[in-house]
Amino acid sequence: MPKDTTPTPESTFASMGVAKPPMGTYGVPKQLVSDNSPQFVSEEFETFLLVNGIRHLKSAPYHPATNGLAERFLQSFKAALKSAKGGRSDVKQKLPNFLLAYRNAEHSTTGISPAIMFIGRQLRTRLDCIKPDLQEKVIKHQEVQMKQPFKEPRKFRDGDKVCVRDYRSKEQKWIAGIIHKKTGTLSYEIKVGPDMIWRRHIDQVISSGLQPDLQTPPEIVQPIDILNLLPSQHHCDELLYGADHYTTDSIEFYFSMVLLAIFIYLPLLDPEGSLSRLHTTINTSSFL
Incomplete structure (x- = not known):
């Protein structure tokens, strides 16, 4: 007597229920590859895929190698469960452990792990406890720096009287001037004479109470002849x-x-x- 392959509503809705949780987490896929099981070719399941805009690809009848990726994964999964410690009752514990190791392992074709390809990072395991965490180290250093008192850098306003470094002569190292304007976070333009504006870093400027002579150009100390x-x-x-x-x-x-x-x-x-x-x-x- 031939076997009845008519899908039951329970099996069809069960397949739809298995497919919905991943969609809620990662989104609706573009295509779905399956075999020709009755629950996958039923009218209800095809309507479900059509409504969600999912392309359905079915393998050739009685030829499992058509969907080779899925079949190869099943072989690896079965071999891992057999080699794992514990009885058959520990399948629920073995499955998460296998998936964690599998998704963190480097793929032979792509050269990177499935976790990096899927979510862009490696999954944390117990081995990470013995490896230095660079991100955590940076966060700790930043917390220590935030607790230290903040030293506000020196600031000058336009018109402040200052002394600036003079590199024209070895005898006269500083010359009086006034702040003309601020050109950057730590850069200033200083007026030291008529039509003479020098650009200096804040490390080359000191506060001064001297009144600069802006009417005559600053003289350069000449060597003795x-x-x-x-x-x-x-x-x-x-x-x-x-x-x-x-x-x-x-x-x-x-x-x-x-x-x-x-x-x-x-x-x-x-x-x-x-x-x-x-x-x-x-x-x-x-x-x-």
């Missing part, structure tokens, strides 16, 4: 021969100027005194 400090020809003759005797064209003037330059500026040019021994070897009378 030794040639300008040499004695004149008239002054050398006056020192050597007296005020009433001048030998402006004599050769003695040039020797006297060289000697004076050596003895006056030798300590400046040779502060360590390595050349100062020349004082003891040079006989000045032989030149005059």
